[in-house]
Amino acid sequence: MAQLYFDDVKEGMDIATVEKTPTTKTLVQWAGASGDYFELHYDKDFAQSMGFPGPIVHGRLEAAYLTQLLTDWIGDKGELRKMSVQYRGNALPGQTLSLGGKVTKRYSEGGENLVECQIWVKNPEGKEITPGTAVVALPSK
Amino acid sequence: MVELKWASVDEIKALQGKKTEKVLGIDQHMINLYTDCIGDPNPKWKGSAPPGLITTAMISSGAVFLGIPLPYKRSVAAGTDWEFKKPYKAGDTLTTSHEFFELQDKSSDKGPRALMIYKSTHKNQNGEVVAISSNTIMSY
Numbered sequence: 491m492a493q494l495y496f497d498d499v500k501e502g503m504d505i506a507t508v509e510k511t512p513t514t515k516t517l518v519q520w521a522g523a524s525g526d527y528f529e530l531h532y533d534k535d536f537a538q539s540m541g542f543p544g545p546i547v548h549g550r551l552e553a554a555y556l557t558q559l560l561t562d563w564i565g566d567k568g569e570l571r572k573m574s575v576q577y578r579g580n581a582l583p584g585q586t587l588s589l590g591g592k593v594t595k596r597y598s599e600g601g602e603n604l605v606e607c608q609i610w611v612k613n614p615e616g617k618e619i620t621p622g623t624a625v626v627a628l629p630s631k
Numbered sequence: 632m633v634e635l636k637w638a639s640v641d642e643i644k645a646l647q648g649k650k651t652e653k654v655l656g657i658d659q660h661m662i663n664l665y666t667d668c669i670g671d672p673n674p675k676w677k678g679s680a681p682p683g684l685i686t687t688a689m690i691s692s693g694a695v696f697l698g699i700p701l702p703y704k705r706s707v708a709a710g711t712d713w714e715f716k717k718p719y720k721a722g723d724t725l726t727t728s729h730e731f732f733e734l735q736d737k738s739s740d741k742g743p744r745a746l747m748i749y750k751s752t753h754k755n756q757n758g759e760v761v762a763i764s765s766n767t768i769m770s771y
Contacts, residue, residue, distance in 0.1 A: 491673060516668060523664035525689030530707075540705045549708040550686055551669070557683030558671045566675055569715070570682045576710040 493565035496603035496628040505563050505591035505607065510555050512547050514583045520551045549577035552611045552620045559589045559609065564626045572625040579619030588612040603628045638700035640736050640745060649731045651696050655689065659721040682715045685753060685762050693729030693749030694768050701770045702745045709746060709769035717761045724756040744771040
């Protein structure tokens, strides 16, 4: 996996978009892996009783995808320091989600090279259903 | 497993500050279940734990463990904040302190709505803080 260096990062730089298509099987896997057995994510009748068309994708699964977007981008020597996301829309299993980001700030603090980014998950209509921010620490060349 | 319960806003506010502690051993099987699910084949996660693992419900969700009732019929995750302080790996034991921090009543003429905020601190077997997290559940 390529290593990203602080020297190569510029404000406004894009994080390459990655697509994920969580299926109902993925939601079952997530329940087992995460311990989140809330029926909203696998029981159609329960989901409909709460006013949803059917089971919806776990917000934390979308957040997990975003952590992968970042750890893949920063390489082995980079470190994810902070991440915040807001869940503003729902994704349905089978939909292809686009994950991406953009560098908003690049600075040094306390002897560390830090980069702030906007990050997002977009649904197939292009709506940002899970926007957020992140801070990563990067090595210098 | 979450057992859904309901109560009034005032009854739930009386539970603000309720805490619990959970201990969880991190092993490679747990890491594999996580990386297989999200499709993350990074070889770094053989031994090292991906930061995202700590964001999963079994570790970071006070809502799962504290059993605080909900004020309204529907509820969804509204947002999360994480601060990753220190790497962790298979073989580590995480002790997480969960707190139901507060209920913010946001009801208006558009309808009932409340934000329920949970805060968690995750420490390793040496007592070092590995991560701090905050999760918000919206009930409406």
